[in-house]
Amino acid sequence: MARYPNVTIKDVAARAGVSITAVSHALNGKGTLSDETRARIRDVAQTMGYQADALARGLRRAQIGVIGIVLRPLDALEDYSPPGVDYFLRFAGAAAVSTLDHGLSLMQVADLAKGPVTPLAFSLDGYIVTDPVRHDPVVDLLEERGIPYVTLGRDLGRPDATNWVASADADAALMAFEHLHEQGARDIVCVGGTDDNSWNADAEAAYRSWCERTGMPARFLRSPEGLGESGGRDLVPVILEGGMPDAVYSLTGRHAAGIQDALRERGLVAPRDYLLACGTDADQTRTADPPITAIDLRPETLARETVALLVAITRGEEPAGRRLVPSELLVRRSSLRNG
Structure with a gap:
């Protein structure tokens, strides 16, 4: 049996010829994949020796009821309360209320790609990533680990992605x-x-x-x-x-x-x-x-739309995404x- 060092979910997806989401659904018993496709993906993952973090995998399967939020522009500023900038406070506050409406909680997390990061960060049900840069490393990391996510604003390096909400x-x-x-x-x-x-x-x-x-x-x-x-x-x-x-x-x-x-x-x-x-x-x-x-x-509206999209994805649904919110x-x- 061939073994691949440091294999990631992206490697499994590439070898199986499917999306990262499909691999995640196959390994976690979610989604609407056929039994044949699910079995094939699992066989590829086993052959390659892919093994997700046990704690994260177990907790995600159990749906711990917490989603994370990463505010990328504030990561770049290295300042989470820049003077006069209340857009992100409004967005995060409304997102927290929206998660409560869905029976969940919200946890703000700093740049996942820089570390050190608590293992709990990779055990959350999913993530909201605001204003990702092109080929954002945080998005790369979430995809590699098979963690559901939604971006506020498009990742310019992923033109085919649908899991985003954005202001127009x-x-x-x-x-x-x-x-x-x-x-x-x-x-x-x-x-x-x-x-x-x-x-x-x-x-x-x-x-x-x-x-x-x-x-x-x-x-x-x-x-x-x-x-x-x-x-x-x-x-x-x-x-x-x-x-x-x-x-x-x-x-x-x-x-x-x-x-x-x-x-x-x-x-x-x-x-x-x-x-x-x-x-x-x-x-x-x-x-x-x-x-x-x-x-x-209208960050409050953006927050409600973003949370709703992520919640649907974490529950194994396949929502349309690509939601544009008009501004004033x-x-x-x-x-x-x-x-």
């Missing part, structure tokens, strides 16, 4: 551009982050498409999310070097606040001299002077030149 980020960006255009903006600078996730990618794609369609010049700038307000401030000389735009659309609230402060120091005030809008509502956008127009991503544009004084 391209539509939200277009709403903001339309609003700025209606207020007279014909030259809009767009500021995104550097994380390689679907939130940044979809907003940039929407911006470039909008510019091409309207004949506007495309001026897309990036600043690392972790720099916060200082990152926005540092971009202002670059913005002005290309000529003062009619409007600035910043994906993050902290960047937007830094841009607003640095332009004010130069005597440029919204909405008199330019319009300002932001891709996510935050404490900085609400308390700024003037308050900054922003997108409400909160118009404030920073973008109301005619208001």
